[in-house]
Amino acid sequence: MTCTKRILFASFYTVLAGPAFAADYEPVPFQPEMPAVAAPVAAASGWYLRGDVGHSFDAKGDGSYDVWDRDSGTATEFDYDEIKLRGNTDFSVGVGYRFNQHFRADATLAYWKRDVFGSSSAFDGTVTFDDTSKASAWEMMANAYVDLITWGKVTPYIGGGLGFTRVKYGTMKNRSWCNGGAPGCVDYWADHGGLSSTRFTWALMAGMTVDITSSTKLDFGYRYSHIKGGKAFGWDASDLAAGATGTQGRDDGFGVHQVRAGLRYEFGGAQAAYQPEPLPVYNEGPAPVYK
Template sequence: MTSNKRILAAALFGQFLAGPAFAADYDPVYVQPEAAPVEVASGWYLRGDVGHSFDAETDGHYRVLDSGVITERDYDTIELRGNTDFSIGAGYRFNRYLRADATLGYWNRDVFGSTAFSDVLFFDDTSKISAWELMANAYVDIATWGKITPYIGGGLGFTRVKYGTLKNRAFCYEPSICGNSYEADHGGLSSTRFTWALMAGATVDITANTKLDFGYRYSHIKGGKAFGWDAFDQAAGATGPQGYDDGFSVHQVRVGLRYEFGGPQMAVYQPEPMPVYNEGPAPVYK
């Protein structure tokens, strides 16, 4: 082997041994990976609810025509019997914590009123109430534990209350003083009343889009006119409403379904860059 060949072989062998050490001496080059999506709930939704409202009591008053003179009397009690309620609605989730919707509800109740006009004369009134309720509601989803999200909320709106025919029965226990007992029909009246509500409950995720809602709702419906005069009093010249209620406070438990159309939307999350080590320049052979 000539001297030139020995020198070339020694150089190649030295480059082979030194290559890994040289590569380790280079600084790392950081490469930014592609952005990864993270789910953030938002979008339009529909909802439907079924509830049970408990018995409620309120007060009220009515007018009495006696010998051409109208006086006012207070009911001793007015009772609104519990029943099943229904509502549907549409809304929008703004972010993970805030959502709002508009709901249309329907309910009907039996209503009873009673008063002692004197020691020997008592009145009992029976009727039915039906109502359509339109509400604007807002909710705060507090936090999520697994698939359960508790919430609080409030609503403002109006309720169209319609009384059916009211049957008035008078019981006289001393005919020599108040005459005989009698029954009379009074036409029911309608009124639109301001309503507010407070809600609390929890949502359970069935799927990413479908939610099961369990909740409690307290609502207060402002008072208004209830019924008119009977035919006898109308013939005597009585006009306008005869009876009024002072409004209703309703306690209700509800269960419902909510379907979020858009499902989760995607937000961009930039992860930390990952280091990639440069192995250095390739050897040059001569």
């Protein structure tokens, strides 16, 4: 076959075979996938345990006490100028239940112990009283919280609680002295037995939790609680011998400001745990196939 015939034959074969190859190639149109977005984690309900350590600041309150008149056999009431409850460290534990992503509730038991100071003047300022004691308490509260919104690993919350505090005073050491040499006035020292009482207590809380893991939370918060007034101490031995009975001293309650930190472990699993958004993936379709 001459060179010219070979060229003509190749050209003719290309014309006939070209449509067949073109029929076998099926281009796939470009179909990009939408970027994948992290779905919100479903709120898990379930039980949880918590433990907290707090610092309570100094609290000021009011109160009153009686002075026994041995000649008449009657008591006269006077008001304290101030009663101070010294700040200290508090400890609490609790068990709770999460109902959904935003609402949870728990019951807590707390213990605290603090120094108490009281001062006053009586009988037109001629006598000054200075009292010192210690008070310890067990606090039982039912609390409810609203977890507002979650930003990454942080969830702010607000809450409130109602309950009771069993307050027990230790021995109250009373000292009184005379001012200005009032006639018939003598300095006086005595010990008074402490009394116990159960008081209604309410509290308001605000703070935030930080996810350590999907189940373990670190809690930072502020708490204000108000403890209703009650019995503080009784009469000393000489007044009891002279016929005094009942309660001699009372406090009118305390408003306590507290900062606290604690851990919470939720058995229900992940709750609004932080999930990073995945990178977008694009599908350019399969590569063309040639037959």
